[in-house]
Amino acid sequence: MHQNQLLTSRTKELPARTMTMHHVCLVVSDIAATRDFYVNVLGFEEIHRPTDFVFHGAYFQNGDVEVHVVRETEPGRLARNTPGWEAEELRTGLCHHFAVLVDSFEPFLAAMRERGLERVGGPRVRDDYVEQIYIADPDGHVIELLCQHTPEAGHARRIEIFDLGIAVPVAPGYPVTDPRAKYGVLCGG
CATH class of the missing domain: 3.30.720.110 (Signal recognition particle alu RNA binding heterodimer, srp9/1)
Structure with missing residues (x-):
């Protein structure tokens, strides 16, 4: 099989040829400190987060970039696992x-x-x-x-x-x- 044919056949087998990154999700220890950093240092805007989530978190957006954060499930776990x-x-x-x-x-x-x-x-x-x-x-x-x-x-x-x-x-x-x-x-x- 010719190199170009091989690349074309692989492309057709992929479930999606183009994607858009939607968000990055980070586990954080302190939502307020994280909010201050992403809003006041990086210039993100806090945006709507689904209200049916039962865990603490926040969503931030700047242009096409979204950062979603969720609070660690056990205080101190993040610090112990850096x-x-x-x-x-x-x-x-x-x-x-x-x-x-x-x-x-x-x-x-x-x-x-x-x-x-x-x-x-x-x-x-x-x-x-x-x-x-x-x-x-x-x-x-x-x-x-x-x-x-x-x-x-x-x-x-x-x-x-x-x-x-x-x-x-x-x-x-x-x-x-x-x-x-x-x-x-x-x-x-």
């Missing part, structure tokens, strides 16, 4: 997380600073000029914030974070490479 990510795993994003595309990191980082919080990982600018940082909600759920740069701005930002000493490697155990050595210097760069 993944225990190493600092380097958090710093590089090699951990469970969900990601949202944003226009700028600054409003989110400013709201976090107001609460005495800092990012847990990043920054890194990928080869496609997407910058990544990682933040954590009150229960340690990691959220990746992505910001798309133009090639020129992405290259300049890659050099800036390297020179500031805050760029992170692609994964634990890998070095941070000087972007001038790897990608060269663009005009004016």
Whole structure:
């Protein structure tokens, strides 16, 4: 069977060829603290949640992104069962997380600073000029914030974070490479 025919036959066997992500569900310890974070740090709006649910929770939405949260069934269970990510795993994003595309990191980082919080990982600018940082909600759920740069701005930002000493490697155990050595210097760069 030809490669294209094989791919076409596999596609026809799938139950659905296109999907839309509906929501992420997180177990949390404190609905009020979670509400404050998702509404006042990430800019989500709290939306209607089915009233026939017998367990505590809340629904949040920002654009097409929905985050549903449910309160842990036993107080302290979440804290006793954390993944225990190493600092380097958090710093590089090699951990469970969900990601949202944003226009700028600054409003989110400013709201976090107001609460005495800092990012847990990043920054890194990928080869496609997407910058990544990682933040954590009150229960340690990691959220990746992505910001798309133009090639020129992405290259300049890659050099800036390297020179500031805050760029992170692609994964634990890998070095941070000087972007001038790897990608060269663009005009004016």
